[in-house]
Amino acid sequence: MQIRIDAFDLPGRTCATGPGFPGYTDIHVAVQRRDRREELLDPQPGDAATATWTLDCTAAPTNSGTDLKGPYIQGRPGDRFIYLSWGTLDTAGTFTLFRRAKLMLDAIAPATVDAARQSGTLLGRLRLTDAKGHPLCAAVRPPLIEWSAAPAR
Template identity: 65%
Template sequence: MMVGMRIRIDAVDLPGRTCPAPAGSGAPTYDNIHVAVQRRDRPAELLEPQPGDAASATWTLECTALASPTGTDVKGPYVQDRLGRRFIYLSWGTVDESGVFSMFRRAKLMLDVVPAEVLAAAAREGLLVGRLGLTDAHGNPLCARVEPPHITWTAETWTAESAS
């Protein structure tokens, strides 16, 4: 049976508004960086961009959960599905004077590594919460695959207060 569920991403330790380009790339420094959740198959459609120097950032995503022979399957407009692996993209980009977001890096919050019992509990309780820091070991925006221990997943009971 398919049930409504939400995923809340709670992020702290944002890297700031400036990010140096990779050494030797010749690219300029990235300025006025922001981070947002990317919609599935629509890289330009971003949910609630947050400045890179915010104290914290939170996004709440609507999704569905369905029990399957392999566990709990999560789907939704912000849940990516590549080769059967589900994840959420956090896109990092610069925002120019006219408000245009230009992505330069992404982080993949992997859902297929959420412990099965946590995912099943989240489907029952209504909320899966991922907590993570967004600065990598070099002081730059976190990118690439994000799995525990870099993110902690918990199930919580959904209430109106859970959204923030």
């Protein structure tokens, strides 16, 4: 099975300072690999029109539902999530993390996971700009993200 994350409304490549936010330039966002904070999947510029990441995963039935596992899925069973890491990218290509969004997989309806197992793809669609105009961060659950089953690409 695959998980596809389709993101839209990115905050821009520069975010001005604000209360509790120092401001950053050359902002990028990427999916963080499990237990490898510095290993990022396909960094996208913060001013892109959209961003899409496709992750391979396994969906194993358990007594309490379905456990999703894969190289980009973090956490323990029952508390799995995907990190979208926000950072700056310097001229040498070094990514410096400043914030993360935690896409909570335990918030997906079991029927949606079952349908995705049948279709081959679990699709998460979300806006990446928060209410203050900054990069989205913290735990992300519906309605901030919409999960559905989608046909495999």
